[in-house]
Amino acid sequence: MSRGPPIGGQKSYGSMNTNVPNVGFAGGVQFSPTELYNLSENITTNIYTINTNWKNxxxxxxxxxxxxxxxxxxxxxxxxxxxxxxxxxxxxxxxxRLNVVVRRGDKQQKLQVEKLTNDFKEALQCYSKLQTKVAEKMKVCLLKRQSSQSGAYNEDDENQYLEEEERIAAQKVLQKELVFENEMLAEREQRVRQIEDDILDVNHIMRELAAMVYEQADTVNSIENNIESVHSNVELGADELQMASQYQNKYRRKLCILAALAAIVGIVLVIILVTQLKR
Structure with missing residues (x-):
């Protein structure tokens, strides 16, 4: 018994109504909420189609x-x-594209994208396994059928060769046999190559999806690092402002002291001048 497809009918991923949800994001970066909705709908439909082809x-x-x-x-x-x-x-x-669009989305939207990704991986793995089984069986049956046909033709040629008395006629029979064998081999190779070309490279797609998830995680880490850097810069700036305020207060006190000393010196000079003039 082969395992059935992961999705028996078209599944619903998040909101599937005809009204496009109103999605807004802070930070000044704008994107079309219609794109987020349409991408989710297209991926859902494609997963359903993959499972239908799986059944076929x-x-x-x-x-x-x-x-x-x-x-x-x-x-x-x-x-x-x-x-x-x-x-x-x-x-x-x-x-x-959906993973790029949803980077500034909320938690529910990111969970929806994660569910779509997992459902696609599951459908893809089931389809790939069945595709490999079909290719192997087609190649085995193709070789058996063509070997049987080639053997029947060789037997007819052998009977015809024994009946022929002239050397030229026998050579023609052998030549026809070689041509037929070459044609059969060429056709067999072409069919086998076509079967092998139809097999999907699932490993490559899985690597792309893994890289996509890694890139998204790296982006989140980069955002966290930037936030920590900004926080550190804010704290450093606050410390520098505090030091500047302290320095300014000290500078003002020095100016006041110098002004007071200058005033005292001026008063002393005035007193001395007045005393000299009275004499």
Missing amino acids: LERALKSIGTERDNQGLRDQVHVTQLSCNQIVAQTTKDLQ
Whole structure:
């Protein structure tokens, strides 16, 4: 029994009503609340689509290698994987943008983004595991079918070769056999390469998401460091203002003392002059 997709139907992430919430942030930096809402809606829809493709691939996996297996089924699997891979790539970009937008958001909005990220990771891991199983089964069944076809053709060629008496005719048969084998090998390699190309590089996407979370944490640490630096500068400035005030008070006292001394000296000089004049 394969594990079912993480989301059976379209889930609701936060507020899903048609009214765009009024979001405001302090600090002078403005952004569109509509962008926050639309990104969340797009990511929610994409997660639902990934899980729908997961179910389609699971049904196709049960048919591969059976009598229901045909080229139409293989083409359908290929188209489904290409479409889903594009959705995964777009969802990854939307999540990166959403994490930038929500940096100045409140706690509820950040929790909503965290839930979307976790749901996307879960859906992506389920899709990737099933995609690998489909690719392995398609390659095994493809090789078995083409080996059987090639063997039947070789047997016909051998009978035809035994019936031919002329050397030129035998060489033509061998040449046709080589051409057929080369064509079959080329077709097999092309199909196997196509199957391998359809497999999504989940590790790369997971590294991008981890880097995105690390960058967000680094931004928070940088903000905290800036706050501590500003706090230290404010305390240092207050200390300097206090020292300047003390210095100014001392300077004023010195001026008062000098002025008093000058006044006393002036009075003494006046008294001396008056005394001399009276004589």
